[in-house]
Amino acid sequence: MPIYRIAIGTPGEASHPDALKAAAAEFFSTLIFVFAGEGSGMALNKLTNNGPQTASGLIAAAISHAYALFVAVSIGANISGGHVNPAVTFGALIGGNITLLRSISYWIAQLLGSTVACLLLKLATGGLETPAFTLSSGVSVGNALVLEAVMTFGLVYTVYATAVDPKKGNIGVVAPLAIGFIVGANILVGGAFDGASMNPAVSFGPAVVSGVWTHQWVYWAGPMLGAAIAALVYDNIFMGDSTHERLPVTDH
Numbered sequence: 001m002p003i004y005r006i007a008i009g010t011p012g013e014a015s016h017p018d019a020l021k022a023a024a025a026e027f028f029s030t031l032i033f034v035f036a037g038e039g040s041g042m043a044l045n046k047l048t049n050n051g052p053q054t055a056s057g058l059i060a061a062a063i064s065h066a067y068a069l070f071v072a073v074s075i076g077a078n079i080s081g082g083h084v085n086p087a088v089t090f091g092a093l094i095g096g097n098i099t100l101l102r103s104i105s106y107w108i109a110q111l112l113g114s115t116v117a118c119l120l121l122k123l124a125t126g127g128l129e130t131p132a133f134t135l136s137s138g139v140s141v142g143n144a145l146v147l148e149a150v151m152t153f154g155l156v157y158t159v160y161a162t163a164v165d166p167k168k169g170n171i172g173v174v175a176p177l178a179i180g181f182i183v184g185a186n187i188l189v190g191g192a193f194d195g196a197s198m199n200p201a202v203s204f205g206p207a208v209v210s211g212v213w214t215h216q217w218v219y220w221a222g223p224m225l226g227a228a229i230a231a232l233v234y235d236n237i238f239m240g241d242s243t244h245e246r247l248p249v250t251d252h
Helices: 017-047 055-076 086-094 100-124 141-164 169-194 200-210 218-243
Strands: none
Touching: 017 055, 017 100, 017 200, 055 169, 086 100, 086 141, 086 200, 086 218, 100 200, 141 169, 141 218, 200 218
16 A cells, blocks of 8 residues: 555644544543443343353343444544544554544544543442453464454454445445444454454453453454554555545544
8 A cells, every 4th residue: 555645644733623623522432332332241240240151141242332333433423533443543544544643632532432431330330340351261362363353354344335435425324333233243253252342442441440451452453453454455455546535534
């Protein structure tokens, strides 16, 4: 991919009112998403007295995350593009659809949004544990890296196809739904193995509040790798130099 598509941004960009509004939108969208997703897991743990994982619990997690992400992307789409995920932002950066400086402001907002959501959950539930992402028994670091990379590839590929590609046409209106669906489906695949994060912010907040950082790097490296590959594949094969236009971040 031509390196010129990766833009640094202008010095005053981070303090521009539109950039601040976009970062605020990412903060609130991520807060809403993590509060619902992590909160549903905490509610299930309370109902089952922290019992073992079950198929019904996995389905509930997939549904709650799909619904919450559909809403989070929708409410942020017209302001920030509704990334709600540092990996999605990284994929957009790789494709030249957002500057590095704007990306950094998004990453900070997303991580803060997730952390505040988990703090609010801990406060609202009387101090219940906010479970951190961990690898299941028998799952190696290599297994988890591949899982996270492949699942995030599917997510970012979907983002490109439904929200970034200038040729998306009317399919763009269903982008938040498609993005929520692929995350829900991937949770059904990877949830029993490593929790199916696909989102470094989703893993970061619970780790901060619970103090459990074991294998945290896996939930960064895997999604970022998968996002970069998806951006490169879609951009070079389906968009390419002849059709690619640098998109404003509000287009996603």
